[in-house]
Amino acid sequence: MIQQSAPVASDLSAAGSGIPAVRPRIALVGVHGFGQQHLANLARLEEAGAVELVRVADPNPPEAGRLAGSVAIYNTLDELLAAGPVPDVVILATPIQTHAPLALAALGAGADVYVEKPPVASMAQFQELLAAAESAGRLVQVGFQSLGSQALLAISNTIESGAIGDVLGLSAQGMWLRTKGYFKRSRWAGKRSLDGVDVVDGVATNALAHAVATALSVAGAHTIADVDSVETDLYRAHDTQSDDTSVIRVRTAAGKTLLCALTLCAPEQEHPSVTVHGTRGDITFFYTEDELVITTPDGERREAFGRTDLLENLIEARKSGSPLLSGLADTGAFTCVLEAIRAAPEPRHIGPEYLSWEGDGDDAHPVVHGIAGVIGRAVTAQATFAELGLPWARTVPPVRTFAIDGKPVADYQDGSRVRAISSPRPYLHPVRTLAGTVVTDHQPLDHVWHLGAGVALQDVDGINFWGGRTYTRAAGEYIWRPDHGRIVRVGSADTDSPDSASPVRASHDSTSPERDGRLSETLAWNGPDGASVLYERRTWGWAAAGDSAWRLTLDFALSPAGDRPVSLGSPGSNGRTGGGYGGFFWRFPECAEATVWTPAGTGEAAVHGSITPWLAWSGKFTGGAATLVFVASEGTRDPWFVRVEGYPGVGQSLAWDTPVIAEPSAPVRRSVTVFIADGILGTHEVERLINQRGKQS
Template sequence: MTAPSSVPTVLVGVHGHGRWHLENVARATRAGVPVHLAGICDTRPLTDQQRALAGDVPVTARLADLLDAVRPGITVVSTPIHTHAELALTAAAAGSDVLLEKPPTPTLAAFEQLALDLAGTGRACQVGFQSLGSRALPYVRGLLADGAIGEVLGIGAAGAWQRDASYYARAPWAGRRSLDGVPVVDGALTNPFAHAIATALAVDGADGVGEARVELYRANPIEADDTSCLRLVTARGTTVAVAVTLCADREVEPYLVVHGTRGRIVLHYRPGRVRLERGGRVETTEHPATDLLEDLVATVREPGRPLLVPLAATRAFMQVVEAVRLADEPAEVPPAHRRTDRSGAHPRAVVPGVADAVERAADGLALLSELDLSWARAGAAAARG
């Protein structure tokens, strides 16, 4: 079969993170990647800027209509979490391979059903964990295999970002655990910091996880968590602890730290920077990443070629999502331990000291309730009660 000269690609969901995908398709086309935008599906009209980026491609409110008109080789799904499975399957059933944003589904049962249904279509599905396309991952795994830091004691992860009230007002599903009775699971661990969990599991090479202990907190008036942590043991026996917040008093770009008996490795997975600390010496290296759309284009042109992040590779992550979904409701950070920053265009909840706390949790493989944080101790007790 002759490979197509350029793979027609449609984007489902152009607002929010979909804007990044719109720009990324344009970037790839300019860079000479054999891919081009062929259509957009969204229930809301495009802005003038989005239309300028999209050109004169067709825009529809129903994916089925767009698939009939365009017959794309790739469908990028960047829509609310609880709509992922239906849209991905619709595209695959029409003969399109899929780039599906993370998390692939809000529940483990839905994930298993999606995997089964997609297998029946014979189409490829890449999940949008861009950090898993980084060459830093095989580099770190190679260091561990060579015993660079001795025996692995555990993997910690931390991240602290600042998100104001507009972040939760951007869509009806934002900051929700469910919407109209349908699971959404849009919390700090499962959406903005999902890469931290997925990357930690990928570094470990885990194909599954055991029981996870989860603590969820909220400083914002939302249903889901904006500050949270978990600790689990992977199928390989590795302890993984993750602590994150969207209510930071200072920002901490997310990172992993692999603790060993003779040193440690710090991975800042967004820029692909690896810091190896051992024997009193520090070595820092930078590693590029392969764009996941480009990787999927290569598979479309060479059917059967392995993907960087196939759906099956995200099952362990989905086990963590399920643990978060089934965890106790988030405990409110008491008013005495939070403040409101009104210096920007929108108010922002801040938990003083939380950036230091998530770093300490990653360093000690600890839960927030195990640190000297009165709001976390109280919150954990409330959640258990």
């Protein structure tokens, strides 16, 4: 033992006599790092007469004079506990991998415990510690300080009041930066394990663990039973074992979805937040500031709140039996997240081409290119980095890849990973030129329900198969409604029954197996209740169209699933002037120097709403210049829907300003051809491509 002076008599006599100490006697294990915060808080509470710090333990003792002379100093917790009467509360501010064994020792000696986050390094440790606390009849408080915020009650009350409408989902965002030196501060920093022992350090389990724990609490997920599933998508830019840029998606037993997007590779430190997304507005909680921002159609309201100190809460619980604000059992949901991260594959390294390093030496820190937009896009779409298709992320295998001469030109996605309120459906993305330039986007930040190239409608007998808000004539605006449908594959389009066992039929021309192909299928358009409203027969075809272009064709037919007509509509048919989108739609990625034209005019104003045989779009995409030519079927009267300024997209409006009726005996049929060419083409070259199609058909 290292001791500045003998322990004061009150430390010994009160405990030895069986008379309860007037002030709880506190021992602190770990006086450096976050232990310094505990020392400052203990000094505050001692001055108020609420506690008495009697002992500390740390193999690296505090500076002389840092503690009062009455405080005994030990090298280890074992020495501290063996030295005499057991303290009332033991605070653990030690490395992650020591939390469980030290907490077990303190509980076994008869002390209550305050343990820093994360409380344990595995689910097995959590179960053992929880059982030990229950067996000993002792309390364990976990240091998620934000759970003491009085803003949490205000969030709950605001949700219950209906001020933000129905809850669509929850998210947590954290953009911090950490330097090389941060990971050199101790042997365990940045480690998943150390000397064979679990550590599970990382952005979600340690640095920004409060974001995860706070978001879980707001979502009503406290115990293990409150969690239905946890998905992880882990990455690292630093030369560490642990993740520093990750998405964690939690689905609760109550049916809520929480998406946490976190990084330690931001250009600058920002206040992390938890947001509740509602149909009428959002509640954003900046938990480090204890500040709420409530945004509704009525405006924005900001309010700051106080916070209950967790040590004071523990002391009160010891005295009156009141509940702990961050008790061990109520961190079971967080431990489910930690366990999922512990069991996940090692984080994928983010390549240097996607990073910039700022600063020098140990002060250097990586910045993931465009990370702020990536974080925003992930939480808005409730999607992982892999699902967003980021170039540095893991690849989510498509259902199928279309290829020409061995070159992949389009990936077919079934939409099963798309959030429910984006109306999940099959689509193509990425679509590429023969040179590899990507010319589609999906789940972009401005409209996360835009999905590559495919078919979607916003009003099918009142069901939204487009995603996002619904425009209604009654409201005269876009509103959130629980009206989102889902389009799923159910059978082969080459059979008469939608219940065919084969969901897809793909074929190639036997004379040129690598130059073209076809994918045919039957799709069910199911409403929110799961009942089918429409059946669709869809066929994709692809073929080479020269050395620098290829041709994509889409044919689809929509038939009522029952014996009555079905109305197919759009915002335009519901009263929004110029908003007749729906049917075939192509979402472009960011495009510089975009030009859109038809045989009759150039520019968005000239071509939007026009009825012409073809429409062309050219511009410079991330991978190079490209031109796309959209060719209408002969005799079509569907106007072109075009956006250039707000976002880049082209569609063929199935119901521009009037609903189209699908009859049981008369399906609604549509067809479109798209030429995807490298380079910037002129009108003469566009027409030559189209004429070439005519000669080949």
